[in-house]
Amino acid sequence: MENYTMEGRTYRYYGQEAPLYPFGYGLSYTTFRYRDLVLSPPVLPVCANLSVSVVLENTGLRDSEEVVQLYLRWEQSSVPVPRWQLVAFRRVAVLAGREVKLLFQVLAEQRAVWAQDWRLEPGTFTLFAGGQQPGQKTRAPSEVLSARFSVTGTARPLRSC
Numbered sequence: 001m002e003n004y005t006m007e008g009r010t011y012r013y014y015g016q017e018a019p020l021y022p023f024g025y026g027l028s029y030t031t032f033r034y035r036d037l038v039l040s041p042p043v044l045p046v047c048a049n050l051s052v053s054v055v056l057e058n059t060g061l062r063d064s065e066e067v068v069q070l071y072l073r074w075e076q077s078s079v080p081v082p083r084w085q086l087v088a089f090r091r092v093a094v095l096a097g098r099e100v101k102l103l104f105q106v107l108a109e110q111r112a113v114w115a116q117d118w119r120l121e122p123g124t125f126t127l128f129a130g131g132q133q134p135g136q137k138t139r140a141p142s143e144v145l146s147a148r149f150s151v152t153g154t155a156r157p158l159r160s161c
Contacts, residue, residue: 028131
């Protein structure tokens with residue numbers, strides 16, 4: 001085998017075709033609302049980690065659990081990358097009518113791309129937070145919030161950070 005790219009071999013690279021049962025697929029017995037997605041800092045050095053917070057509110061009548069998912073999208077990369085990549089998830093129990101503020105850390109290594117070695121590149125990224133993948137069509141409503149952040153500096157090998 002000489003071609004090690006994942007293009008056309010996994011749903012992350014299928015272009016616009018959506019998987020039949022994407023990660024997080026399922027039915028909840030209540031409804032949730034996401035709000036107040038905050039990325040800190042919004043501009044960070046190439047080797048820095050990103051802090052993320054989001055508020056999850058159970059707007060339904062039943063106590064329930066939600067799988068909160070964070071996805072990262074590279075706006076421009078020097079090599080082919082997935083449409084988006086899962087970088088964090090957490091199952092959270094929320095009482096009916098209550099809300100929780102969730103904190104996540106997206107590590108610099110999760111932004112690394114493979115270009116003969118793992119490299120960190122500057123550029124613009126979009127982070128998605130919600131109960132499903134970005135752009136997923138479901139019968140049960142679930143919103144996905146998004147926010148952009150920038151990475152400054154020069155490209156460098158991950159091991160040098």
